[in-house]
Amino acid sequence: MSDTSDQQPRRDFLLRSLAVGAGAARLPLAGAAATAAAPATAAAPAPAPAGYLWLRPDEQAFVEALVNHMCPADPLTPNGMDLGLNLFYDRALGGNWGQGDRLYLQGPFKKGSANQGYQLGMTPAQLFRAGTEGLAAYCAATYQKPFDRLPAEAREAVLKGLQGGKIELANGVPAATYFAQLLQMFYEAMFADPIYGGNRDKQGWKMVGYPGVNTANKVNIVKFSNKPYRPEPAGIADLS
Amino acid sequence: MKRFNEVDVVLVGGGWTGGILGKEFSEAGMTVVCLERGGPHTPDDYSVPRMRDELAVGQRMSMMVNTTDNTETLRNKSTETALPYRRLGSYLMGTGVGGASTHWNGHTWRWNDNDFKIRSNYETRYGKKYIPEDMTIQDWGVTYAELEKYYDKFEKVSGIAAKAGNIKGKKIAGGNPFEAPRSGEYPMPPLVYGHAGDLFAATATKLGYHPFARPTANASVPYTNPDGVKFGECQYCGHCERFGCEANAKGGAQMTVIPAALRQKTFELRTYAWVTRVERDASGKKATGVTYTNTVTGEECFQPAKLVVLCAFGLNNVHLMMLSGIGEMYDPVSGKGLLGKNYCYQTGSAAMLFFDDHHFHPYMATAGIGAIMDDFHGNWDFDRAPYGFVGGSTVGTAMYGGRPIQWHPTPAGVPAWGAEWKQAAAKWYDRSMNITATGAVMPNRGNYLDLDPTYRNRFGAPLMRMTFDYYDNERKISAHSAEVINRIAAALNPTHLNKAVARQSWSSVPYQSTHNTGGTIMGTNPGNSVTNKYGQVWAVDNLFIMGASLFPHNSAYNPTGPVAAIAYMAADIIKNVYVKNPGKLIHA
Secondary structure, three states, X not given: OOOOOOOOOHHHHHHHHHHHOOOOOOOOEOOHHHHHOOOOOOOOOOOOOOEOOOOOHHHHXXXXXXXXXXXXXXXXXXXXXXXXXXXXXXXXHHOOOOOOOOOOOOOOOOOOOHHHOXXXXXXXXXXXXXXXXXXXXXXXXXXXXXXXXXXXXXXXXHHHHHHOOOOOOOOOOOHHHXXXXXXXXXXXXXXOOHHHOOOHHHHHHHXXXXXXXXXXXXXXXXXXXXXXXXXXXXXXXXXX | OEEOOOEEEEEEOOOHHHHHHHHHHHHOOOOEEEEOOOOOOOXXXXXXXXXXXXXXXXXXXXXXXXXXXXXXXXXXXXXXXXXXXXXXXXXXXXXXXXXXXXXXXXXXXXXXXXXXXXXXXXXHHHOHHHOOOOXXXXXXXXXXXXXXXXXXXXXXXXXXXXXXXXXXXXXXOOOOOOOOOEOOOOOEOOOOOHHHHHHHHHHHHHOOOOOXXXXXXXXXXXXXXXXXXEEOOOOOEOOOOOOOOOOOOEOOHHHOHHHHHHOOOOEXXXXXXXXXXXXXXXXXXXXXXXXXXXXXXXXXXXXXXXXXXXXXXHHHHHHHHHHOOOOOEOOOOOOOOOEOEEEEOOEEEEEEEEOOOOOOOOOOEOOOOOEEEEEEOOOOOOOOOOOOOOOOEEEEOOOOOOOOOOOOOOOOOOXXXXXHHHHHHHHHOOOEEEEEEEEOEOOEOOOEEEEEEEEEOXXXXXEEEEEOOOOHHHXXXXXXXXXXXXXXXXXXXXXXXXXXXXXOOOOOOOOOOOOOEEEOOEOOOOOOOOEXXXXXXXXXXXEEEOOHHHOOOEOOOOOHHHHHHHHHHHHHHHHHHHOOOOOOOOXX
16 A cells, blocks of 8 residues: 555645645545545544644655655565654654754854754754755756656655755755755654654564563573574553 | 852752762761752653653653753864854763763773873873874873772762772783772672674684773662662663663662762752852952852842852863853963863774674663773873874774664665665664774864854853864874774674774764863863862862863773762862861962
8 A cells, every 4th residue: 555656646636635625635644545545435444544743735745755765665564654654754843853842043054064063044844844845846847747756766866866965956955964854764763662653563673673662681681692582572652 | 139048068060070079068067059950850750661762862862951051162173163063963961960970871981190191101101202292281180099999989889880900900800901900899790791792802802902891880780889879780771871771770970979968958959050150259269159040930049159169061161160251261372271271072983793694682782881992092001103193092892772763784885775775774783783992082272162252052141162173193093993993893704894984073963972071171280270180270269170171181981980080089178178278279
């Protein structure tokens, strides 16, 4: 489910919903594209898809395509949306961190050296929004399509171009800084406790063999020294 | 302004040194007020499972200072415009009762005369010309012999697990053969190495080096310290560095000296008390107390005291001295002025090793686990001349928790996302180990602290400005450490090796070390230092400074050992000599 290849009807679904009635589509559901085709009377799948709190519809489509590209379905895990990675982005950007908690944002703002670190006058959420706007303009100008409609090779080229700073975003957002945040959030979404929306069913942890909060290892560190050991992971919700 | 009654001592900051002095002074019957800018500590702070949240605690750094309250501005060279350290990265300061001791790794070393007599040692062995003209190193004016009993006391109070390498001159197998003579064994046996430490130790030994278990404040066995504080046994839970310990297995001020001080009727701990200024009388030579803001009510308060002691994190001690206008600011052009001089940090290097056929279980860890060697730092027989540097580095494994947001190593060349990344992350998570080095940084004329002309903190006060970069000496240390690491790594014959490379310039972005030293350095006379060896400010007799801002240079060792030992030594002389006859403890 939730395939976001160039055939993906998600964006069309969102646009349709918006056209049908503003009220009906004000809070599109994550993964709604996949369920939209099903009859309205079908039994609700479990777990119920969670709604977006902060991302706009165009941003939802971008993030869904991004996380499915960065985490494609394979024998290790389902794809990024099925791990809830898109929800992690939504919650993190809309939450304290995204809104600038613990980030000194007094001016004046000047472009510093790389060694001086982050110097933009934007919260992570503002950087995400402006960067994604810049990227949408870039994709429209270059491919005449939004990112979520690009084939995988073009998506890869765009992400590499952002990472290396080779793509210039017309609105002035430093592409590499924007991308570094997207990538850092990807790792966080994969490996943060599932309580934050990503890493669904601890599948990110299972992929690498991290036990989560299962952590009494006084005996294990000797007993399993250099031996295979893959305990069933536990998250915060399991122990609360 | 609210004015309190005068007390014998006011302590600025409630971490290790505030706790140590608070306990010692109040047990001696002195009236003490300790002002802590952060909040109180309760055992519930570290309740599980919520403490084991890598995103909130390890990544968003919920236990650290909030840069929106106060931060520093940074630049590599004085020709640049300093810009704010907007988001924590390179160094992580703690806050609240216990300070950094709540989240520290616990690595505790006994710095010795190699460091305390650094200029004399190098001049004697290598000649005066060996020391670069712009390297402002100097002897500290304190000796290992003076500090030995205080190191011993702190190791017992904070619960250090390790093996002695030298007791009263007799070398002990299994410990650090390069350490200075100790009066006795550590209070607890060392932690286990873990598989990475086992591999490193075996290979380093084969190569002729002398690995041992890193000394650390993680209780390897259930332990009761001399004050009756019970430590739980470390469970190698992997949530230690940057985290608080719910089992009290990691020694910290909040569970040892501060509760002990709080049992004394004459000790008062006031939290949410942000000191903004040390006040002095009209002569400027006597401190009268401190002004602080109650951050809950916003009220400004004055706490008068006969004795004022700055016990905050080193950088904050320097900042407070500057905001109080005490002492002449250092000028890098003329070399005059002492306040802000000799700011130092640390360098190092690191390699990642990947093995098809090993299992490291990186999450079975503490913040102090691992094998380490002192062959290129504490070992004075190591001839620096071929490398041309002053100082050195320690080299060991640093597998501190395997929390996967920050630990998902992949061999060089693997993409950072996508199917190939997933396969590599899945394969190597459990099959990787690191070898890291921590290197000394010598003071340089161009590295210093002063006040920023532009940026301000939440109280409208100027931020402190840090001008710092690595110079040739540090680049040589880093290059040498990378060479040593790569030699050991090659001998381990990994499937893939991400080699160690030398650091060239200091970046504020990736985490490196919270060992920021200097700025209010100690020394032998008022011409070369802000304080004497007891931390007593030459120009203001009843003002003392504790912490690593006293260090005239930085070593490869972690700073807490001498920070605590100097605090205990100062406590002794203040209790036993100063209070009977207030005034200069050293005439120079």
